[in-house]
Amino acid sequence: MLTDVAPDREQAAAHLREVGLKVTEPRLAVFGAIEIGEHVDADEIFRRVSRELPSTSLQTVYGVLAALSGAGLLRKIEPAGSPALYENRIGDNHHHLVCTSCNAVVDVGCVVGEAPCLTPSETHGFQIATAEVTFWGLCPDCRALT
Secondary structure, three states: OOOOOOOOHHHHHHHHHHOOOOOOHHHHHHHHOOOOOOOEEHHHHHHHHHHHOOOOOHHHHHHHHHHHHHOOOOEEEOOOOOOOEEEOOOOOOOEEEEEOOOOOEEEEOOOOOOOOOOOOOOOOOOOOOOOOOEEEEOOHHHHHHO
């Protein structure tokens, strides 16, 4: 599986084909709108894509984001109290740090051991594949203001 995907157009087209998606200009533009390490909401992605494809609608961007995240090319995270964010770091079971003041989001590697990183006290018969952990606190910039 891929990790930290920030492809050029040719690589993006190849990734789309690998997962069975048709290569379209909106898909290429959305895929290319997210830089490595970013956690970006749909409105910001729409602003970026609109510069390249002015006729693209917000609805199209949402549709592309759903297709790309559904195919495993982007990861969608949904921190409480925040719009959904999209990132291109995929294929690992990393977690996130979220600042409770400025809403900055930073990746943090697996907590301990191999995926799913955490062992629940009871599985209730589930075969666990991944764990999503969000750590909340103050980032260094916000801590410096307190």
